[in-house]
Amino acid sequence: MDKEHSAAVKKVFVELYQQGYIYRGDYIVNWCPRCGTALSDIEVEYEEIRGKLYYIRYPFRNTKEYLVVATTRPETMLGDTAVAVNPKDERFKKLKGKKLILPLLERELPIIFDEYVDS
Incomplete structure (x- = not known):
């Protein structure tokens, strides 16, 4: 120009x-x-697509417990850098400060709290 x-x-x-x-x-x-x-x-033209929901277990460091994460795009999990949860959701309050392990790569992921996450 x-x-x-x-x-x-x-x-x-x-x-x-x-x-x-x-x-x-x-x-x-x-x-x-x-x-x-x-x-x-x-x-943008929106189109509803009947797809699958995949459930992936993210284990906590040094325990046998895990957090189940649902996604429609499991292929993106290798790029995960954190798992986000809504701070107002009572189910997740006890997770503050805990870390998860990314399956396959064994990379540590922080759990972050953000109100943008659906509860």
Whole structure:
């Protein structure tokens, strides 16, 4: 993009930001892997798919106990860096400070508490 167009885009972007149309927040961004760009929510067509729910046992360090994690995407588990639970969910209050072991890789995972997690 030439300097003139680049300056115009920057000017409009700043104006939209100042007017509150562009903002920063913790939101999911729709991403097109083919185009390599973000998509607006209105451009996304949602489709319900009847899929499977997989249950994976994550053992606690040095015990025979485990936490069961449900997922529709078991292939992503090797990239797990933590397990998140809702702090208001009474079932998980006793897990504060405990660590899990990632099956197959034996990597230690912290349990984190975040209200964004469904309870």
